[in-house]
Amino acid sequence: MNPQPAITVPDYALAVVERLESRGYEAYVVGGCVRDSLLGRQPNDWDVCTNALPEDVLRVFRRFHVIKTGLQHGTVTVMSDKQPVEVTTFRIDGHYSDNRHPDAVSFVSRVEEDLARRDFTINAMAYSPTRGLVDAFGGQEDLAAGLIRCVGEPDARFNEDGLRIMRALRFAARFGFAIERETAASVRRNRHLLENVSAERIFKELKGILVGAGVLDMLLAFPEVFSCIIPELAPSIGFDQHTPYHCYDVWTHSAYAVAAAPADEILRLTMLLHDVGKPGCFSMGEDGRGHFYGHPAAGEKLTKTILQRLKSDNATLSTVCTLVRVHDMTMPTTVPGMRRLVGKLGVENVRRLLDVQRADHAAHSDYDHASGVALIRDAAELLEDVLEMEPAFTVKDLAINGNTLMQLGMKPGPAMKQVLETLLTAVQEGELENTTDALIKKSERLIAAIN
C-alpha cells in the first residue's frame, strides 16, 4: 500500500465535494486533476464525480449557477466561486455501436465502477480529502513508471472509442511517457478505428501530440498511426534520400525536425509536413545523389489537401502552407532583399521561417552543417537590423498614399497601384527616402512620365 498522497484541492472545487458530502453523498475529484497533482503539475480544471444522481446534483446546487452541460450523460457544470466544476454521476458507458459514442449510459453506485470506464490507468484515479485516493487500476504505479496503459483490455477499449488511440499518444507525448507494450500493440492493431473519428477531434489531438515534450518518441514509434490519419505521409516512411546532407529517411528526418522546432502548433505542423512532397519529386542525379526538385511547391499542395481534410482553421492552414512552400528558400543577405521578404511574408512569418530552417537544419546530417547554421544566424541578424531601420515593407507603410496621388491628379486604378509599387521598390532599394516630400517629388516625375 502506497502512503496516502496529499492532494491540495483548491477551495472552489473542495466546496463542491464538501457540499455533496454534507448532504450524504459520496464525492471525489477525479481524472486529469488527480493525475496532474500527483505529477506535481498544475491541473487545467477540477472535475468531480459523485454517486448523487443528476437531479440530486441539481437540487444540492440549486442556489448555485448551474449549467446542464450533458445532463443525459450525468454531467452538470456548477459555478463555484465563479469557476466551473463539472460534476458527473458515477456511470458506466453502454454499448458503442459507432466506436465513438456510447448508445446509453447507466448510473452506478460505486466509484470503482466509474473509474473502470475511464481510458488510462493514470486517468482513472479519484481523491477525496476524507476518503483518500482511490486507485483501483495501478495508476500511481504507472505514473511512477511513466507508462500509458489502458484500463482493462486494450482492444476492447479502443473499439469502444477510437479517439483513445490519439489520446494515448497525446498523454505519452505530453508527459514524456512510454506506451505500455500491450497497449502499444493494440494501438497499432486498431489504428484503422481512427477512420470513424471526426476530423476535428483527430486534428485537435494531433496538435496536442505535436507540441508535447515527448513527440519524437511517438513519431518514431508509431509512424503507421500518423500515416493512417495522414495517408500522404506514408511514402515518407523509410524513404532513403540518397544524399550526404541527410542521415535519415524522410520520415525520421521530419520527426527530428518536429522535435527541434519550438513547441508551437503551427511550427510543428509545418515540420511534420515540410517534406511531404519529397517522395513524389525524387530523381537520381548522374552523380548518384538524390534530388527533390519542386518538392516545396508539391508539399504545399499536399499540405493544403491534408489540412482541409482535417478541418483546420484557415489561419493555420494558410500559414503552414506558406511555410512549407518557402521552407528551404535561400535567405536574403542584403537589406533590400530582407525588406522584400518581410513585405511578402510579414515579420511574423519571416521569424517563423527562421525557426523552420533552424529545425530543418538541426535534423540534417553533419555534412556542411556549420555553414547552414551560419546562414540562418546571419539572416536572423539581418532581419533585426532591417526592423530597426523603420523601413517600408508594403505600400501601406509608405509616407504617402493613394489620396496624395489623387491630389497630384491621378485617378485610382492600375496606374496608381503601379506608381505606389515603384515608390516602394525605390524605398526598399535604399534609392529613395520614405518621407512625404521625397515621395511626392518622385511621384510627380513618375506621373509626368505616364502622361
Ligand code: ATP
Ligand atoms: P486534460 O489535461 O487534457 O484536460 P484530462 O485527463 O482532464 O486531461 P479530459 O479529456 O478533460 O482529460 O477528460 C477528463 C477525464 O475523463 C479523463 O481523465 C478520463 O478519466 C476521462 N475521459 C475523457 N475522455 C475519455 C475517453 N475518450 N475515454 C475514456 N475516458 C475518458
Ligand code: MG
Ligand atoms: Mg480535463
